[in-house]
Each structure stands twice: as C-alpha cells, then as structure tokens.
Amino acid sequence: MASFCKVSIMAFFLLASGAFLSSPALAFQAKEQDFSLASEPSSSSDQDIIPPALRHYLFQCLEKLGEECRPLFFARIFIGEKNEIPTSCCQNLVQMGDKCHTAITNAVISRPEFSGNATLFRTRSEETWTTCSRLVEIISPGPSA
Numbered sequence: 001m002a003s004f005c006k007v008s009i010m011a012f013f014l015l016a017s018g019a020f021l022s023s024p025a026l027a028f029q030a031k032e033q034d035f036s037l038a039s040e041p042s043s044s045s046d047q048d049i050i051p052p053a054l055r056h057y058l059f060q061c062l063e064k065l066g067e068e069c070r071p072l073f074f075a076r077i078f079i080g081e082k083n084e085i086p087t088s089c090c091q092n093l094v095q096m097g098d099k100c101h102t103a104i105t106n107a108v109i110s111r112p113e114f115s116g117n118a119t120l121f122r123t124r125s126e127e128t129w130t131t132c133s134r135l136v137e138i139i140s141p142g143p144s145a
Helices: 002-016 052-065 070-079 087-096 098-109 118-139
Strands: 028-031 034-037
Touching: 052 070, 052 087, 052 098, 070 087, 070 098, 070 118, 087 098, 087 118, 098 118
Parallel strands: none
Antiparallel strands: 028 034
C-alpha cells in the first residue's frame, strides 16, 4: 500500500508539468518576475487558471531541471526519501535558480493533497537547495578575489 502511494505521488509529479498547471481550482498571481502563489478562490464557481506567463515560467523551470532529475527532487522533498541526488542534477537545480525552485515547490504545495504538510515540504525544499548549492560551489568555485 505504501509503495502504491509513492508510485501515485511520483506519477503526479511527472504529470505536474501539464496537469496541475491547467487545473481550474488553482489561482496564481504573477507580478513581473515574482511568481508567488495566491490562495485558492473562495467561490467554487471561480474558474481561475494559472496565467499564461506563470505557466510558461513553470514549464521553463521544469525543463531546465531535466526529466531525469525531477522525480529525484520530488521524492526527496515531498516523499522524504533520503535519496542521493547526482551532481548533474544539483547543477541543473542551481542553474535553474532559487526562484524557479521555489515556484515549483509552491505550485505542488498548493495542491490539496500536499498543502497539509507545507511547512515540512518547504523545509525539505530549502535543505535540498542548500545541499545542492554547496555541492555545486565546491566542484565549480567562482573566481577568487
């Protein structure tokens, strides 16, 4: 049963690049480069969808992260697996940027099935970002002063 749940969640994430981005139950707020999620509409008759600019931004983020890396990050952040993230995936994450990483995390957390553990997921997300950014800094340090 537990493995079925993990498989279901992994399948959700793999489909996230399309399915959750077109969900009418989600309401998003896009302001220039600040892509933060707004709360769910109060009326069930609201048919808000993600604005095209934010949808495009999230798709670009997911593309930069890479198809082979997405499930690894998802399992680590949203399932709590202590999986080893390959250096190449950490490089993709850091190159993608913290804003993209946060926007993707917030988009998943906005789903009802994940919103109950938002604090835990944000903590794991920040830990993952820190781990990867430190790793990337070690293997490719910036110019010395």
